[in-house]
Amino acid sequence: MKTINRREFLGTGAMGLLAAINMPADIFGTEATPFNWPLSFQSYGLREMIGRDFEGTLKKVRSVGYKGIEMCSPKGYEKSGFGPLIALSPEDLRRKIEDAGMFCKSCHFQHPELKPDKINETIDYARRLGLSDVVISAAWIKKDATLDDWKVVADEFNKAASEVKKAGMQLGYHNHSIGPVVNGEQLYDILMRLFDKELIKTQFQLASVSEGFDVIDYIAKYPGRYISLHIHDWNAEQKKIVPTGKGIIDWKKLLETAKKSGIADYGMIVEMETRAPGDPLQDLIECYKYLQDLKV
Numbered sequence: 061m062k063t064i065n066r067r068e069f070l071g072t073g074a075m076g077l078l079a080a081i082n083m084p085a086d087i088f089g090t091e092a093t094p095f096n097w098p099l100s101f102q103s104y105g106l107r108e109m110i111g112r113d114f115e116g117t118l119k120k121v122r123s124v125g126y127k128g129i130e131m132c133s134p135k136g137y138e139k140s141g142f143g144p145l146i147a148l149s150p151e152d153l154r155r156k157i158e159d160a161g162m163f164c165k166s167c168h169f170q171h172p173e174l175k176p177d178k179i180n181e182t183i184d185y186a187r188r189l190g191l192s193d194v195v196i197s198a199a200w201i202k203k204d205a206t207l208d209d210w211k212v213v214a215d216e217f218n219k220a221a222s223e224v225k226k227a228g229m230q231l232g233y234h235n236h237s238i239g240p241v242v243n244g245e246q247l248y249d250i251l252m253r254l255f256d257k258e259l260i261k262t263q264f265q266l267a268s269v270s271e272g273f274d275v276i277d278y279i280a281k282y283p284g285r286y287i288s289l290h291i292h293d294w295n296a297e298q299k300k301i302v303p304t305g306k307g308i309i310d311w312k313k314l315l316e317t318a319k320k321s322g323i324a325d326y327g328m329i330v331e332m333e334t335r336a337p338g339d340p341l342q343d344l345i346e347c348y349k350y351l352q353d354l355k356v
Contacts, residue, residue, distance in 0.1 A: 093125075094315050094356045095325070100128030101344055102290060102331035104168070107132070107141030114145060114153075118160035120341060125348050128163045130288075130329050131189070132197075133182075136170035150188035165326050166193040166263075166288060168234065171200040174220040183227045192326075193287050194224050195232040195263050207243045207250070214254035221259035232287045234263045238273045252282055261287040263329075267301055269294045269309060276310065279317050288327030289318060291347065303332065303343050305350035315356050
């Protein structure tokens with residue numbers, strides 16, 4: 061059988077991907093990525109596909125080259141497309157992920173799942189799924205929250221993080237932005253001060269560049285405080301998230317800074333919303349191709 065390399069395959073786009081699902085797993089050979097870090101994808105961007113066909117979606121994304129998936133809690137994200145996965149035990153999910161040749165070290169959970177009355181259930185689920193990182197996707201707090209309001213939330217997260225650590229896992233906080241400004245200071249900086257650095261690490265959202273911040277400077281500002289990155293790029297003219305290499309981020313500098321700042325070797329997580337109903341994987345393909353070709 062004639063073989064092709066991964067770069068040739070990726071150049072064919074999603075149609076090539078769909079045609080290749082039944083190809084042998086080793087058809088592409090090696091999968092070089094920056095620092096040989098395995099790339100993962102955030103499941104939320106493919107939530108509709110995952111809800112319809114979890115195993116099939118994993119196989120398709122694995123064929124691109126991605127080795128990891130960051131899950132979203134089926135219960136927490138039931139109304140966002142993950143509801144069908146509630147019927148599966150975490151052991152079943154883990155087995156299906158591993159059968160696809162992938163790993164899952166991180167999962168997003170909603171704020172209520174980290175509340176005192178739910179934390180033990182969440183920890184048990186995370187442990188059975190085989191996670192390293194339990195990530196809070198966002199704080200459920202009023203828009204005009206004061207500094208005192210955020211102190212309450214930070215204290216709550218610190219306590220949850222302590223329980224997660226006792227179970228042998230890491231609590232992560234996913235920042236959707238750097239702002240807003242609270243009491244004259246950026247919220248992200250406030251939280252980094254309020255979070256116990258021994259208990260909580262950050263999953264940094266690169267979309268923060270859309271607010272006008274230098275995300276590379278922010279990653280360098282807090283060395284050792286990160287577990288992972290949510291990867292995408294930003295088109296300043298069109299004001300939208302785009303695949304890596306098609307925006308304003310200096311990727312060589314960013315990845316070198318991330319490595320120095322202690323990002324986990326499994327912490328490169330591509331997060332892309334589906335761009336078009338008929339071609340939902342194209343953004344993931346383009347991101348992978350760019351990062352595979354990048355020399356650092």
